[in-house]
Amino acid sequence: MDIVKAFTDAWNIYIKNFFTIFLATLVVIILGALTLGLLFIPLMIGLQMLFVKAKRGEAIALNDIFAPVNRFFALFFGNIWIVILVAVGLLLLIVPGLCWASWWMYSLLFIFDKKLGIGAGMRASKEVVRKNNLWMHLLFLILASVVAHLGSYIFWVGIFLTFPLGWGAVACAYADESK
Numbered sequence: 288m289d290i291v292k293a294f295t296d297a298w299n300i301y302i303k304n305f306f307t308i309f310l311a312t313l314v315v316i317i318l319g320a321l322t323l324g325l326l327f328i329p330l331m332i333g334l335q336m337l338f339v340k341a342k343r344g345e346a347i348a349l350n351d352i353f354a355p356v357n358r359f360f361a362l363f364f365g366n367i368w369i370v371i372l373v374a375v376g377l378l379l380l381i382v383p384g385l386c387w388a389s390w391w392m393y394s395l396l397f398i399f400d401k402k403l404g405i406g407a408g409m410r411a412s413k414e415v416v417r418k419n420n421l422w423m424h425l426l427f428l429i430l431a432s433v434v435a436h437l438g439s440y441i442f443w444v445g446i447f448l449t450f451p452l453g454w455g456a457v458a459c460a461y462a463d464e465s466k
Contacts, residue, residue, distance in 0.1 A: 288423040288460065290430065296463075297455035300341040301448075311337055311352045312451045328366045329355040332399050334451060338458035339400065355399045365398050365405040389425040390416050393461045400465070415464045431457050 301308050311334050319327035333352030340347050355362060369391045376384030390413040398408035416424045435453025438445030 288419045288427060288464070290423065290427045293427065293456040293460040293463070294430075294434075294452070296342060296459040297338060297452055300338050300459070301452055301455060304337070304341060304347055307347055307349055308334075308337060308451050308455075309447055310349050312447050314349070314352060316446070316450075325363075326356065326359075328395065329359050329362050331454065332362060332395050335396060335454055335458035335461075336399065338451075338455040339396070339462045342459050342462040358399050358402075361398050361405060361408075362395055365395055365408060368405060369394055369409070385425055386421065389421055389428055392416065392424065392428050392457065393465065396458065396461045397465065400461075411465075415461075419464050427460065428457070 315327070315330040315334050318330055330352055332355040336355065337347045337351055340351065369387075373384050373388045373391070376382075376387045378384070391409050393412040393415060394405075394408045397403050397411040398405060401408070401411065403411060431453045433453070434456070435450050437453075438447065438449030441449075
């Protein structure tokens, strides 16, 4: 797990595809809010997949963020299941919740990208994280979350930079580690 490389790759992809990623972030935020959060997860995975596709050398387009809507139920219920399990883990002395959050940080990307079911996506994510250092992934997840949400504290203007950068770094790490 190379934390610096994930953030560097995300930054380079963001700069090279600024207009597309900026508009995609705007669409995720607006449609996520208008649907009361219902479409937020699939659109967020769509935003992350822009980074994955760019990392793989594929062309990206704004309408790519809508592709995960086709896997809405798997992504929606997968997210709910992961949130519940991580919350229970946090209640059980915090450490299990942090480990589980790290294990399953790529689950939704696996579910969409590899067309896996919820359980298979969670297992694939756990295997990748265990193979590539659990504690570095925990540190990376914390850093990516802080970066992603940092912009909301800067008069909401920074969110268009920090939100896609933080979650784009997770997507870049996924692209590197899920080969």
